[in-house]
Amino acid sequence: MSLNDTLSQPAVRAFVAAVNACDRDALWATLTPDASMTDDEKEHNLVEWAEREIFTSHPRMDVEWExxxxxxxxxxxxxxxxxxxxxxxxxxxxxxxxSHFAAGPA
Incomplete structure (x- = not known):
């Protein structure tokens, strides 16, 4: 069962919604201007990572635990x-x- 619509942090809830909608404007609106990210504990260029992992790859994020x-x-x-x-x-x-998010295997 997905918790996407009931996440307690508004920015995190908006981030998940933006990922699922593949909405660039909505995603950038959830982030500070100097936001950073890591994937598998490696720093990545956020804009390049988002383009590859989100905007051109048809993502779907279904939250199972918060x-x-x-x-x-x-x-x-x-x-x-x-x-x-x-x-x-x-x-x-x-x-x-x-201002920062980290993604990796669960």
Whole structure:
């Protein structure tokens, strides 16, 4: 059962919705101007990563678990590059926007 619509952190909920809608404007609106990210504990250029892993790969993120503070998720993630996988996501917020997120295997 997906928790996508009931996530407790508004920025994280908006991030998941933007990923699933493949909506560039909505995704960038969830992030601080200097946001950063890691994938499998490696730093990536956020714009390049998002283009490859989200905007051109038909993603779907279905949240299965949310931490008590709403800043960590476990989700089924699907895209045209990797297929289906269980993923872990952690978010750091600054002034209500995501300033860093980390993705990796769950």
């Amino acid at each position: 931490s008590a503070d709403g800043l960590s998720l476990r989700a089924r993630y699907h895209n045209d590059i990797w297929g289906d996988l269980s993923s872990a996501w952690t978010f750091t917020l600054t002034d209500g926007k995501i």
